[in-house]
Structures are given as C-alpha cells and as structure tokens.
Amino acid sequence: MQMRKWTIVPALLLLAIACAAQQGNMPNASIAAVPAALPQSQPAVASGDVVIRGGTIMTATHGNIQNGAILIHNGKIAAIGQTVNAPAGAKVIDATGKFVTPGIIDAHSHSALDGDVNEATSPVVPHMMMKDAFDYQAKDIYRALASGVTSELLLHGSADMIGGQAVVIKNKYGLERDQLLFPGAPQSIKFASGENPRRVFGSRNQLPSTRMGNFEVMRAAFIEAREYMRDWDDYNGKVKNGDKSARAPKKDLKLEALADILRGKLLVQIHCYRADELLTELEIAKEFGYKVRGFHHALEAYKVAPQIAAAGTSIATFADWWGYKQEAWDAIPWNAVISMRKGVKVAIKSDSDDYVRRLNQEAGKMMRYGGATEQEALQMVTINPAWIIGVDDKTGSLDVGKDADITIWTGHPLSTVALADKVLIDGEVYFDRSLPGLGLTHYSKPMRSEGGGFGGDDSGVQQ
C-alpha cells in the first residue's frame, strides 16, 4: 500500500489517541482489535476451508479444467486442479454443470460515488480523493456483485485534465466502508483529454477550451510541480547539510499530488479517445518522466496500437460503443482485438452502472469481433483489468496464492445466457442467486434509496 505521508500520519495519530484513551479501561486484546478500524484493514476472512467441485474451471491464465476442483484456505486459493486434497469438514460448493471463473473486474467505474464524480471547478484537481465520496451502501455495488463482478476501480470523472485519485473496492456488499476497500491496492489517478475538459471549461470561457489548451494546462501543472519538488529538494539538502536557517516550503496538497505522479507513485489512468491525443499523452508522459498505466476508452487505439504497446501502456475500452460523440465516431468493435494482436494489454470496462452488469457478455463479443480466444476474452474482464488497477498479483485469475475472488456461472460466462450463480470474495460467498430476496449473504437491511441511471454516472460529462 502506497499510503502518502499526510494520510498515514493523522491515521497513526488517531490510533495513538484511541489507544491511549482506551488503555485505561480496556483489556490488552482491544489494542489488537483497533487496527481493524483503520482504512485498508484486513478483510473479513472465512475461517473454514471451502472446496468448489465439478464444473468447468476457467483459470484465465492456464486454460480450462473440466470437472476440476478449487481449495480455498484462509480466503486464498490454496490448490486448484483436477482434484485437490480437501481437509475433512471443508464446506463443499457443488459446481457440477456450471462454469467457474475469476471474479469479473471493472477497471473503469463511477459507481457508488453518489454523484460526486467530477470536481469540475478547476482542470487540475489531483488532490481529490474518491474515497471521500465513496458511498459504500450504493446499490450499484449490489447489482455489480450479483452480476459476477468482485472488484472495481472507482475513478474521478473526465471533466478535468488531471482529476482525482481513485479508490479500489471489493464488492463485499453489506459490510462497512473500510471492509470494501481493496487491501494493498496501489493508488491510481485519473487524467482526461479531448472533448470533455474543453467543453466544461470552454463553456465558461475559461482555459482550456481547445485541445491545445487542454495539453498546455497539463504541461503547466507539471512544470509547477517540478519547481515545487526542487524547492523541497533544496530544503532537504540544506537540512542534510546541517543548515539551521533552512525554511521548509509550504506543503501544498495539489502540488504534492502532482509530484507523486512525477515520482512514479501513482498509476496514471487517462481518459482519451483520439489517436492523435493518445500519442500526445505518451509524449507528455515521456517529457515529464512518468508512465501511463492505462488509456481508458481509447476508442482509436487500434490506429496507434504499436506505439501504445511500446510504452508498456494498456487500454480499457468499450466492446462496441460508438458514435455517441464526435471523438467516438471512429470507434470500431474490433478495437480490442486489433490492439491486442499488436501487443497491447486490453481490458473491456463498463464506465456504466448498467454495463457493469454484463461485462462477461461484453467480453464474449470479442470472440466474434476479431476472433479472440475464449481465454483472451476472459482475460479482458479479469486479469487484464487487474493489471491496470495494479492488483494482478492478488486477483484476476484462478491461481494458487491469489485471493479467492470467484464467480460461479449457470452457463458459459462469455455467452448471453450465463447468470452469476454464486459470487465469492476472499473465499466467502457474498451473493447466492438461490437465496430469496436480494440474494445477499451479508446484508439484511432494506436498501438505501438513491438516484442513478444509465449514462448518468459521469455526471454532466459524456463518457
């Protein structure tokens, strides 16, 4: 976990105060319990072992196992194969006739932010933390979970050239907020480009109102951040040399966040459509020395795929959306497979509270549009988005040692007719279709009412 100083320091301070306050009248055991209240706490782990038996196991990394088995121990995949040595008393989930895949992962979501998607008052707001708007009770999470989705990257919107920092969640609907945060996930930041920033600010007669303006705003921000870093380097150098007269520069949240981009501490996720802008973004990243983790939407990636691949950048794109705006006019449903064949790591993402509910079908379309293999298509909604988010060492495939984030489907998961039957996160069932009511295992309260709707996720901004 790359937690920044100013979040960890107050957290530790609070912890110290809490401990101090409680030490008087609480047994020592309570101290051990206190860290559970911290952000990024340990997940609620199933104590018992679980075995999933039967069915077609689609690992996403090493092919399918017909009529195989998975052993889950302490919330992790402990064994997978034709057979596993399950301890007596392990809970058995019979998946005979069903399909078992890694939980689906959405690398581009604005769910559960209660409409607080864009801080569109300035084109550079890298210090906005989406966690501060994370509405962990929003029913979007329930619906995504019920559709086999176990993790999501909740991003800032695309109104700003440099937006805020994302939050990575596991869809453990019904638990408390901090129990939904993905432990150890790296911090991502959202950039945008193209029509949205120029329209949002241009409509107010502010900079930027053109693509030229867009990119100048970015360059200016990074130049300012460099100066800020130099001031701190100077100061730290003086302190190191024992200069007592050295005065610390003022901490600036915004510049500190920009500096973290330049220091390579944040995964950069860029909303970008057109081929020329994809190239410009790579150019600016090179100029200022940071890497672009993922281009989002990237509908013209197929035109410049070799350049994207060479930069080690991935894309998170739509399966077949097009034409909803000018910069989506050259979108083609073969974008994903053409880009993949030219060496780009490709994810299919939702950017929608609606489409997140059938990402498996969206991936299935890639078998038809360009001939992705079954495993390639499945990777586009599992291990590849996990890589974009930076959690591919923890989830996104059925491999030993990974979190037991698993979806069991009633039919072939890349077809139109598959339903998520059971969804496990960290080895525990969170959704079971056979249960009455909502099908939830960790939730019994009535659901909170809240707005939302198709396409309304990135408020006031078109995807």
Add this chain to the structure above:
Amino acid sequence: MRNQLPVVSCQLPVQSSVVGRPSLASLSKRRIHLSEGHGFSRAVSFAKKFRALAPEVSILSFRAAFVFFVVCLCLSIAASAQTVVLKGGKLLTITHGTVDNGVVVMQNGKITAVGGPGTAIPAGAQVIDVTGMTVYPGLIDAETHLGLTEIGAEAMTNDLVEPSDEIMPHMHVYDAFHAETELIPVTRINGITNAIVAPAEGDSLPGQDSFIQLAGGNRDEMILGRDVALPMNVSGDQRRRGGGGEGGIGGRFPSTRMGVVAQLRQTFLDAQDYASKQNAPASSASGDKAAPARPGKRDLKMEALLPYLQGKRPVVLTAHQADEVLTAVELAREFNLHVILNHVDKAENVVDQIAAYRVPVIVGPIYTFPGDEERYDAVYRIPAELAKRGVKIAFATYGDDHNARNLPYQAGYAVAFGLPYDDALKAITINPAEMFGVADQLGSLDVGKTANVVVANGDPLDVRTDVKHVFIQGKEIPLESKQTRLRDMYMPK
C-alpha cells in the same frame, strides 16, 4: 445545452471526418450503392406489365409475338439469376419450428420455398452452402431512432423530437429520415433488417412512426410504411419542461402528470370535435339546406389524430411504472384507441393487469435499473412474466440507436431470466411484424414473404455468434459498414 455548442463543431459527421482525417477521404467514396442491385425490382414491375398485356398477344403480329417471346426469355434468365438458395442450414422458421439441413429458396425478392433437404432447387439458381449455420428471418426492432440521429452529442445531427409543444402528432418521422446514416449499415450487418423509427419521447404526442427496411438506394426505397403508429407518452420529460415540475418556475402548462393527462384528454376531445365538423353534411348554422358542404379550416394536428381515433393504426403507449400503465391504458380505452404498450420496465406489480388488457407489449429495454429495494433481476424477468401470461411481446433497443445491432442479445438475456427461447425469437421477428401489421410480409421463413433472411454461425441470440450473410428483399447485403472499412485498414493480416 446542445444549442450552446459552438457553431464550428456543428459540422456534418462525414464532412468532419473527411476534413480531419484525409486518409479516410477515400472511404466516403466506397459507400455501398444498393440502388445498383435494384435492377431486379424494375424487372419485376416490367414483368407485371407484360402479364397484363398477355391477353392481347394473340392479336399481335407474329413479329411482335417473337419479340415478346425473346423478352420473356431474357426475363426468365434474369429471374433465375436472381434466384438464391441457402442449403444445409438449420432453419429457425419462427412459425413452423426448426428444420435441420433445410433449404430456403429466394426468388425475385420473395421466399419461394422453405423445407427440408428434399426441397427442389430451381435450375440455374445460385446455391450457397450454409451447412452448420443457422438461418432465420431478418430481425425487427420495435422501436429505434435510426435515421434521426448520427452523433449523439452533436445537435445538428439529431432530429429526434420537436420540443416546442407537447402535442405534436403532425410531426412525421419520414420528413427527417436520413437514409444515408452510417448507423444503418452497422445495424443491418448483424441481421436487423427492419425497424420502427420513432421520434424521441420528449413530447406527450411527439409525432408518427415510420416502418423501414435497412437497405435501399434512398429514403423511398427504405421507408415501407409512413405514419404507421402514434407514440403517446404520459411519463416523459414534457411535464417538467412546462413548469419545471410541481411548483416549478416555468409556469407553463402542463407541469405535472395530471396536467399531461388532462392535456391529452382535451386533445382527443378536440380531435373528435374536429372530425365531427369535418364530416358534417352541410352548414346547418345558416339553415340553408342547399348550401354545399364546406369543411372548416384544416388543422394538421387534429387531422393527424383521426386515423388513431378511428382505431385504424396503433397508438404506442409509453409507460414505465405501474401507475403510468394504468393511467395510459385508461385514457386510451376512453377513446377506443388501438393500443400497444411500451416499456413497462417498472411495472412488475401489474403484469396480471397487463395480461388482462390483452394488448401487445414492447418490453424494455430490460437494462433499466430495478426500483429501490428490488432484487437485481426485477426488470430482466418482466419479459418472461409477461410471456408466461400469454402476452405478445416484442423487444426494442429504443435509445441505444448506435447499438441497435445488439437487439438479439436483449432477447437472449431475457432467456437467461426465464423467457422460453421460442418466445424470445418471436419477440424480435413475427411479434413486432404482427403488432405493426406487416406479418403477411415479414417476420418468418414462409413462402410468399419478403426474402429478408440472415445466416449466422450459431445461435442468433448469443453475443459470440457472427453473422455471415444478410439478404434484404432477396438481395445479398455486403457485410460492410464504416466500421468494417476502418477494421480492414488496421487489422493485422
């Protein structure tokens, strides 16, 4: 907001892509010219004229008879050249089950034979081996805006609804239908061959629908029916536009659902009154029985409503939630309208009531969100619940026009939630054909129907299935679109 777009960005999409990307300039010249293929329809009308002349042939000179014979010979050669046979596929006939290893014969734009492997294949026909493939009738989308929109966010490319008034039944979709839209080739190569084109739901009565086929050289070859239905909305945005909602500051009637319904009721009363005056035998006011009938001034709004008040054409009632369904049907019954219900996506509590109405339903799109406190699949299950009660349902992609090609997947997903497979297929073929009165020509693989036929390499309702042939009026449609041309430029060989 759209109106505030700078003028400079309001270019036509094709122009801007050509200007912005010269490498694509050549693409625009490669448009499919379907009119080339319509020679055969001219030949057909030619043949009809000759059939009409046939009785007179006996009195013509030998020379003329010889010329006629030669012409007939040429025509028959031309006709057989137009005969296409699909052989070996699994036929989803819709009306008479599945035929394995079947044969479909298409001649002069019509289906002339459908049957098993023993079906006679006309001599000289073009035979396409479709062994292992699935053959089914062209799909019909029960509500789209195809031809009314090009780029969603670019106002100048959208002619969706006339928002100046709530009552606009005299708006005709055919007046805005843009036959050259890039959306149509994108849609048809996934097997959608026909669609209803409706105005958007911004008004209580936004105008009248057209029924199209997704191929043809121009508007008149594509629009098969003008003013085929009248959408009526009691649940759209129109009430908010007037008064900004209840207590709103707009101050314009109507601003509530009560207002919307009262306005509609008054409109139909006015139309009845208009009809009675138009039909009055003579001016009775003057008491002069000799005076000739003198109809009042024509009123296009009122005139537009008359066929619907006479029950001649369907009124498509937009209603999402239960109360809207009840209100809309009540109003329609008051004026004896011929009803098709639309959406009902939040009306799961009144499915029994809907079944009791005995009206067909365009259901969905099923991707709208369920209501608060509802299970995640509350909307997905509605098609199955309606079908189970004997309701005739159809699917529509309404609002998702760029991806109207995904119509069959909506039907497929409803299957996952309990809709019988055969009902799902009917809901995108014969059912919408019946709802809009074209079932004698479309919606199934039956002899005598228009040869709109699709061949795919699997289940048409599955996202993984690829369409391999599309025939519209018996003519094979090249599987090309703006998107395939871009694909072909960049796909690695």
